[in-house]
Amino acid sequence: MMENQAKEILSEVKYPGFERDIVSLGFARNVAIRGDQIAIELEITSSANEVAETLEREIRERFAAKNKRNIELVIKRPAAPKETSSRGRNLAPNIKNFVMISSGKGGVGKSTTAVNLAIAAAKKGLKVGILDADIYGPNVPRMLGLEGEKLAAIGGKVAPPQAFGVKAMSMGMVLEPAQALIWRGPMIIKTIEQFFSDVAWGELDVLFMDMPPGTGDAQLSLAQNVPVTAGVAVSTPQTVALDDAKRALDMFAKMRIKVAGIVENMSGFICPNCGGEYDIFAKGSCAALAEKFGTQVLAEIPIEPDIREGGDAGKPIVEAKPNSTAAKKYKDAADKLLDFLQTVSGDNAEIQPIN
Ligand SMILES: Nc1ncnc2c1ncn2[C@@H]1O[C@H](COP(=O)(O)OP(=O)(O)OP(=O)(O)O)[C@@H](O)[C@H]1O
Numbered sequence: 001m002m003e004n005q006a007k008e009i010l011s012e013v014k015y016p017g018f019e020r021d022i023v024s025l026g027f028a029r030n031v032a033i034r035g036d037q038i039a040i041e042l043e044i045t046s047s048a049n050e051v052a053e054t055l056e057r058e059i060r061e062r063f064a065a066k067n068k069r070n071i072e073l074v075i076k077r078p079a080a081p082k083e084t085s086s087r088g089r090n091l092a093p094n095i096k097n098f099v100m101i102s103s104g105k106g107g108v109g110k111s112t113t114a115v116n117l118a119i120a121a122a123k124k125g126l127k128v129g130i131l132d133a134d135i136y137g138p139n140v141p142r143m144l145g146l147e148g149e150k151l152a153a154i155g156g157k158v159a160p161p162q163a164f165g166v167k168a169m170s171m172g173m174v175l176e177p178a179q180a181l182i183w184r185g186p187m188i189i190k191t192i193e194q195f196f197s198d199v200a201w202g203e204l205d206v207l208f209m210d211m212p213p214g215t216g217d218a219q220l221s222l223a224q225n226v227p228v229t230a231g232v233a234v235s236t237p238q239t240v241a242l243d244d245a246k247r248a249l250d251m252f253a254k255m256r257i258k259v260a261g262i263v264e265n266m267s268g269f270i271c272p273n274c275g276g277e278y279d280i281f282a283k284g285s286c287a288a289l290a291e292k293f294g295t296q297v298l299a300e301i302p303i304e305p306d307i308r309e310g311g312d313a314g315k316p317i318v319e320a321k322p323n324s325t326a327a328k329k330y331k332d333a334a335d336k337l338l339d340f341l342q343t344v345s346g347d348n349a350e351i352q353p354i355n
Pocket residue numbers: 103105106107108109110111112113134137139211212213265266267301302303304305307308309311312
């Protein structure tokens with residue numbers, strides 16, 4: 001066997017939880033043939049045991065299928081991450097994974113993405129919460145049908161109301177709609193802290209954090225108070241929006257938040273009358289951006305009237321029309337995201353769905 005043949009076999013091995021193979025991801029550092037021995041050196045980005053084990057098993061199986069069993073495999077990986085934020089704080093140690101949903105600009109579908117991913121994760125049997133960190137324009141309560149919900153207290157803390165298996169907390173539940181508009185940075189920071197210190201989240205597998213648009217105080221404050229496990233960037237696919245998406249990705253990089261992927265929203269339109277698919281905003285253009293940032297596209301969600309209606313009516317599409325194409329895409333995206341959380345958070349934050 002030649003080195004390029006060995007590399008070809010390696011390029012059939014997908015990185016666990018990803019669509020891409022380990023060669024195109026640049027993880028195959030060295031492949032050398034020494035007589036009948038094949039020496040392979042991988043360098044991966046995950047510290048989780050399962051990832052290295054899965055890779056080793058699959059690589060050995062693939063070579064064994066070609067009758068090559070003398071494989072010397074070295075997998076280099078980083079040390080397990082410590083569960084601390086940049087300032088070493090964790091105001092909510094009962095929450096295993098924190099997922100920040102961000103975008104460079106407004107109205108691209110962050111909240112829609114957050115509620116649908118959260119419900120999809122809850123449907124898998126996980127304990128899920130959603131924090132609406134959009135203090136100026138909170139819309140999670142409406143999207144989950146929790147508008148006007150009375151808040152209860154448990155042991156001096158606020159109990160987050162629940163919808164579709166998701167615990168939710170939002171400034172919209174605490175304030176009159178117009179009240180927050182006069183707020184300044186320090187108040188936002190304080191409020192974000194209280195969302196953890198004064199809310200009885202209980203034990204959660206995943207807390208989704210729906211961010212306000214841009215890269216401001218709320219993002220920084222969150223990253224300083226809890227160890228954010230992963231970021232998800234939401235973008236529409238037209239070129240101008242991609243520049244904004246890039247800003248969100250740069251922000252994650254600056255705050256050392258690992259990126260689980262990009263959700264390309266409003267990606268094409270399926271005509272309800274003729275079933276034909278129309279490309280309105282250059283569908284698929286987030287893929288190149290994902291590649292550039294070494295991440296993946298979690299989903300391409302079409303423009304779909306049922307998505308908007310679900311949000312307006314307080315019953316997101318994953319709940320209202322679970323068999324629709326868009327709902328399935330959200331569920332796939334949630335699966336990919338949960339896989340990613342598993343690979344980055346190591347043993348500390350193991351996710352074990354019930355079903
Ligand atoms: N794929 C989609 N198809 C149809 N409508 C959508 C889709 N995604 C989002 N919408 C609608 O677009 C509007 C904006 O979405 P959303 O509120 O989720 O964006 P956002 O990024 O959270 O906005 P903001 O920056 O104001 O917080 C909503 O009315 C929502 O229902």
